[in-house]
């Protein structure tokens with residue numbers, strides 16, 4: 001008798017947000033990103049823990065996997081050669097500076113991708129069988145983006161757009177998709193990595209003081225507060241779409257990198273407010289992407305088609321909103337993991353399509369680890385201050401807590417794959433409190449300009465939003481905004497943006513009965529139309545994965561009550577009123593005498609030299625430009641770090657930050673408050689574009705590594721004015737900042 005054997009396909013990608021996924025036959029059954037295990041946001045290391053989790057969860061050995069699929073660093077496509085040659089020879093003739101930038105981008109791509117590919121090759125070498133190596137398939141970066149948007153959609157035909165910073169020498173592609181063809185994607189257009197909308201928007205993000213490839217959403221939110229018209233002509237000078245080509249003006253105003261700004265660009269931008277800059281950048285991005293889509297719809301004579309989107313640019317919910325309203329576009333599907341973490345999905349799907357297996361559409365993204373009941377019961381042993389109660393009527397209890405203005409952590413089922421939390425690892429709250437955008441963001445140490453997003457029942461969505469349509473996939477995964485009705489705006493101000501839009505998650509009874517019932521009860525009891533749904537994570541941390549991380553958040557005061565499945569968890573001894581947490585960063589010259597005294601008193605709780613001695617040291621050693629980062633609870637100083645400006649001598653002499661002190665009030669040391677302080681330090685160091693250095697004991701190296709600090713070779717550094725008997729660590733060290741051997745001055749020069 002013939003036994004039907006399952007086909008196991010493992011997809012892997014190792015780049016920004018390294019991830020792995022598993023298909024069993026035609027269905028995606030598991031997908032997870034390394035960051036959720038390593039707890040390093042956007043972790044780029046090889047997804048070993050993700051692969052191990054998947055294999056363990058499905059109880060299969062790696063050697064049993066039939067197909068291994070990988071995407072990224074496949075190399076330079078022969079079809080791109082003509083385009084690159086043409087562009088390069090034109091630039092060489094017309095603009096030497098631009099041709100240098102163009103070739104630098106190309107060389108940098110080769111260099112960077114080599115490392116990722118080597119890492120994968122090494123894994124293949126040591127982990128796979130001969131048969132598996134034969135059946136290994138590698139796909140191009142944008143090919144995998146296009147595949148994860150199209151093959152996992154519900155559509156059989158349509159147009160596919162991919163856009164990001166860059167990948168495998170492309171930054172934007174347009175393809176025609178036909179599921180019934182042997183190779184389903186026919187590429188119509190692609191732009192070079194130098195002509196990149198991702199770099200354009202990322203540079204603006206960075207110039208406004210945020211982290212590119214991470215904080216672009218803040219710019220989208222900020223944009224609603226500005227006037228796009230003022231700085232739009234400047235944006236148009238940077239990159240534009242004309243005659244079917246996306247072309248950047250490589251030079252003074254635009255470079256296909258996130259850093260390295262010309263004085264000219266920074267001076268130009270100084271003329272505008274940051275709101276106006278954000279608004280212009282957003283408007284320009286929307287214009288470019290919409291123009292490209294319209295152009296190719298016309299060129300391909302498509303009168304009615306579906307649109308599929310993938311790549312970091314489509315994390316921009318406003319761009320997606322505008323694309324949806326283009327004439328001739330029917331439905332839009334945005335791959336929920338539109339970033340590079342989703343490349344593993346595209347690679348595996350293409351591999352299977354090549355084997356004539358029709359991929360099932362992606363219905364949800366609950367593809368990660370779930371919480372084991374046995375682990376919930378063990379929690380009280382590990383965390384003696386918590387109280388766990390099994391609810392009889394969980395929905396009623398949740399509504400009761402919401403009515404009492406409690407911030408709730410909701411953890412149930414499998415963890416979501418991708419950047420959005422869809423109420424399996426979410427924080428929920430009532431939507432009638434407009435002030436939430438101030439205090440809850442502060443409580444989670446976040447800076448956001450976009451309001452919180454709502455989760456809403458499909459039935460209510462009809463009344464809440466303008467032109468709402470049934471089963472719009474962008475609302476299943478929170479990948480697009482929509483205009484709110486006046487009644488929604490009035491009832492749910494906490495989740496309505498200044499431009500009267502919102503980014504909803506719509507819930508259907510058939511798909512999620514628990515959530516649907518909760519929302520229905522909440523509507524009935526409160527009169528509100530939705531609940532706030534924000535991801536369950538603190539600033540710069542990945543979304544929580546397991547029950548311990550959720551309880552830690554409860555103990556730290558990020559939430560008031562935690563629901564894990566039907567268990568209600570509270571802290572029996574509430575820690576402190578964390579709502580009154582405040583982070584401050586001041587130069588010495590801005591500190592009041594009272595603040596200096598508080599700093600010295602806090603330091604003296606650990607280094608017990610007495611207050612007078614602390615004050616004398618402060619006066620003698622701390623200089624006016626040194627930066628003091630402070631954490632206050634109820635206006636009392638409970639945490640402190642000091643960044644002292646000192647000098648490095650290398651090929652040139654330049655300033656660096658000496659990370660001098662890290663202290664948290666003794667009784668708060670186990671609350672992980674230092675996370676917040678370390679994040680603040682990180683932001684300040686990056687914002688000032690300085691290298692930071694610290695010395696520490698061996699046992700603390702691991703701790704600082706967690707925050708991105710790295711240990712440098714001792715032979716490379718010499719301390720000019722002191723002995724270093726401890727280990728030296730650097731943050732934000734870049735070879736371009738200082739070359740080769742260098743010396744450090746620990747004390748301030750006279």
Ligand SMILES: [Fe+2]
Pocket residue numbers: 141145164165166167311312339340
């Ligand atoms: Fe990408």
